[in-house]
Amino acid sequence: MDLTLLAQAQEDLCIFSPASPPAESIRDVSMLVLAITGVIFLIVEAVLFYCIFRFWRRGKAASEPPQVYGSKPIEVAWTAAPALIVFVLVLVTTRTLWEVNVDPTEPHEGDGALFVTVIGHQWWWEYQYEYYNGQKLGFATSNELHVPVDEAEQPRPVYLKLKSADVCHSFWVPRLAGKTDLIPGRTNHIWFRTAVPGVYLGQCAEYCGTQHAKMLIRVIAEPSADFEKWLANEQKPALDDSAAQTGKAAFLAQSCINCHTVRFPNSPAQGTFGPDLTHLMSRASLASGILPNTPETLHAWVADPQKHKPGCLMPAFSLSEDDRALMVGYLSTLR
Numbered sequence: 001m002d003l004t005l006l007a008q009a010q011e012d013l014c015i016f017s018p019a020s021p022p023a024e025s026i027r028d029v030s031m032l033v034l035a036i037t038g039v040i041f042l043i044v045e046a047v048l049f050y051c052i053f054r055f056w057r058r059g060k061a062a063s064e065p066p067q068v069y070g071s072k073p074i075e076v077a078w079t080a081a082p083a084l085i086v087f088v089l090v091l092v093t094t095r096t097l098w099e100v101n102v103d104p105t106e107p108h109e110g111d112g113a114l115f116v117t118v119i120g121h122q123w124w125w126e127y128q129y130e131y132y133n134g135q136k137l138g139f140a141t142s143n144e145l146h147v148p149v150d151e152a153e154q155p156r157p158v159y160l161k162l163k164s165a166d167v168c169h170s171f172w173v174p175r176l177a178g179k180t181d182l183i184p185g186r187t188n189h190i191w192f193r194t195a196v197p198g199v200y201l202g203q204c205a206e207y208c209g210t211q212h213a214k215m216l217i218r219v220i221a222e223p224s225a226d227f228e229k230w231l232a233n234e235q236k237p238a239l240d241d242s243a244a245q246t247g248k249a250a251f252l253a254q255s256c257i258n259c260h261t262v263r264f265p266n267s268p269a270q271g272t273f274g275p276d277l278t279h280l281m282s283r284a285s286l287a288s289g290i291l292p293n294t295p296e297t298l299h300a301w302v303a304d305p306q307k308h309k310p311g312c313l314m315p316a317f318s319l320s321e322d323d324r325a326l327m328v329g330y331l332s333t334l335r
């Protein structure tokens with residue numbers, strides 16, 4: 001991925017700068033709630049301070065003020081006003097829920113829509129690309145979700161199905177959509193679309209174990225030409241670099257293949273427990289966004305994943321330095 005896109009990411013996780021209709025709806029409802037509760041706060045504080053200063057106890061002679069019981073107008077006022085406020089908030093929230101909810105839509109030819117199944121794992125994200133523009137896709141990648149941006153005549157909505165492989169996670173990219181849980185045995189849905197290219201950062205928002213904080217999300221929104229180029233590359237089988245054959249053999253001989261997939265005809269690497277490595281080097285980051293993805297960091301990661309992400313489910317295998325260098329050499333060719 002090019003560096004300008006990375007620079008645009010700017011760590012912006014603010015719900016007040018939405019870039020997608022569901023995020024805008026959520027921003028609007030948040031502003032309304034903040035405004036109403038803000039006004040209530042100001043009134044309560046004003047009355048409180050007025051009372052403190054107006055009825056300050058002056059000397060020993062001061063006595064209790066007259067106590068008022070059972071004033072009907074006051075009782076009615078302080079019951080009706082909050083009930084009305086709650087009623088307004090219920091209406092607005094219900095409308096927002098409708099807006100952010102997904103239309104139960106099915107992929108069809110020329111719809112411009114992208115359908116992806118997101119699976120939360122301890123502690124990374126799997127993205128199974130299902131359909132784009134009505135065409136069946138059928139490949140998987142992880143942690144970095146590429147999506148196309150809207151164009152003048154062609155909206156390009158993204159529909160995500162959210163599932164979990166183990167415990168509850170929560171998919172949250174604040175500038176694109178509200179946070180939604182990934183629950184074992186259940187499928188949730190969200191959608192978004194954006195016209196602004198860039199990298200949108202997100203985070204798992206439900207405590208899911210020791211490395212919950214290091215379960216980062218990057219959504220890379222690209223013009224459709226760039227997205228389609230990326231898509232075409234991801235659909236291809238793994239690159240078979242003739243210079244990396246020894247490394248390939250070294251990799252395929254290890255138990256890595258029980259957990260990872262590298263897609264090529266008759267590949268023995270068909271594991272689904274860890275991220276698909278078919279186009280590993282097309283990703284800008286490693287280990288769910290915690291390390292930049294370079295051959296050097298990849299080497300350090302393979303040598304000791306527990307050092308970078310203690311408790312993660314990838315163990316450090318005791319490989320010889322030569323084997324590790326060969327393997328990393330091969331993995332580095334998987335663009």
Ligand code: CUA
Pocket residue numbers: 120121123168169170204205206207208209212213215
């Ligand atoms: Cu996954 Cu927190």
